[in-house]
Amino acid sequence: MFNTESVDQLKNVLSKSKKIVITSHKNPDGDALGSSLAWMRYLSKLGHSVEYISPNDYPDYYKWLPIVGQTIVYEKAKEYAKGILHSADIIFSLDYNSLSRMEELGEVVKNTKALKVMIDHHLFPDDYADLMFSHPEASSTGEMIFDMIVALGDKEKIDLEISELLYTAILTDTGSFAFSCTSSHVHEAISILIQKGASPDSIHNKVYNCFTESRLRFLGYCILEKMQIIEGTQIAYIGVSEEELRRFNIQDGETEGIASYPLKLAGIQACAFFREKDKKIRISFRSKVDYDVNVLAREHFSGGGHKNAAGGASNDTLDNTLLKFVSIFKQ
Ligand SMILES: [Mn+2]
Numbered sequence: 001m002f003n004t005e006s007v008d009q010l011k012n013v014l015s016k017s018k019k020i021v022i023t024s025h026k027n028p029d030g031d032a033l034g035s036s037l038a039w040m041r042y043l044s045k046l047g048h049s050v051e052y053i054s055p056n057d058y059p060d061y062y063k064w065l066p067i068v069g070q071t072i073v074y075e076k077a078k079e080y081a082k083g084i085l086h087s088a089d090i091i092f093s094l095d096y097n098s099l100s101r102m103e104e105l106g107e108v109v110k111n112t113k114a115l116k117v118m119i120d121h122h123l124f125p126d127d128y129a130d131l132m133f134s135h136p137e138a139s140s141t142g143e144m145i146f147d148m149i150v151a152l153g154d155k156e157k158i159d160l161e162i163s164e165l166l167y168t169a170i171l172t173d174t175g176s177f178a179f180s181c182t183s184s185h186v187h188e189a190i191s192i193l194i195q196k197g198a199s200p201d202s203i204h205n206k207v208y209n210c211f212t213e214s215r216l217r218f219l220g221y222c223i224l225e226k227m228q229i230i231e232g233t234q235i236a237y238i239g240v241s242e243e244e245l246r247r248f249n250i251q252d253g254e255t256e257g258i259a260s261y262p263l264k265l266a267g268i269q270a271c272a273f274f275r276e277k278d279k280k281i282r283i284s285f286r287s288k289v290d291y292d293v294n295v296l297a298r299e300h301f302s303g304g305g306h307k308n309a310a311g312g313a314s315n316d317t318l319d320n321t322l323l324k325f326v327s328i329f330k331q
Pocket residue numbers: 031032095121139140141173
């Protein structure tokens with residue numbers, strides 16, 4: 001997957017003990033957490049001093065992940081995190097390719113002297129990294145970390161914890177091995193992770209069968225009461241207000257997965273999930289096969305991501321944002 005010259009460069013950089021900080025995007029998902037923590041454990045095994053800083057907290061249902069308790073949450077410990085970042089030799093960007101994906105933390109990283117290394121699989125990377133591994137064809141950053149460890153000649157360093165972390169990263173970013181990015185190579189990597197100890201049924205249950213009652217009832221509410229299909233199109237959407245999220249006691253991260261539910265309809269090609277938070281609207285776009293929601297997100301909602309899964313945002317009200325979305329398809 002990787003350019004040998006760049007791998008050699010990285011190997012060279014890592015040949016002496018370094019102070020390393022790993023960062024991932026805001027609202028960390030299974031791939032951001034799994035790949036970052038696996039990379040942290042691997043680099044620690046090489047003898048580096050390694051910290052992982054996430055812009056904000058991770059969802060409760062990822063509390064079981066190996067070594068997740070070592071995560072430094074920037075929002076909760078800004079000064080401490082800044083100190084670590086300013087004394088770092090290397091800062092890794094994992095699972096994001098634009099510092100803006102980390103908001104305030106991105107500004108801090110930008111102003112450090114550290115060598116910046118990007119390992120990511122999103123489209124259209126920004127040009128800020130000194131060393132860049134950008135592979136949009138990869139299923140996940142977890143798959144890239146697996147390949148990187150192998151490329152560095154350290155397959156035998158993949159232990160139980162790393163295998164569980166990378167399995168979770170790949171599982172969640174491939175939609176349980178269902179998305180088009182699920183290559184035969186993904187299954188080869190997964191095969192090795194299972195050999196190294198990752199347990200598919202146990203991880204699947206911990207990641208997916210872990211709802212609170214209110215979270216499951218909220219999902220039902222979204223489908224029954226909130227899902228709209230735009231007449232004459234193959235587009236559906238769900239929009240929920242802050243008040244509705246409060247009423248069902250929905251925590252950050254607990255809306256994950258709702259976005260893709262309308263795709264279960266045979267006639268639907270693309271869908272969007274809008275949720276209001278702090279007077280802003282966050283949007284998740286999902287689509288089937290050929291429908292490109294990355295373009296939609298970029299052109300209309302200052303976002304982006306992948307062809308079949310992208311994100312966006314709006315500073316308008318929920319109602320106005322929904323009207324804008326519908327009007328795109330009425331033209
Ligand atoms: Mn990812």
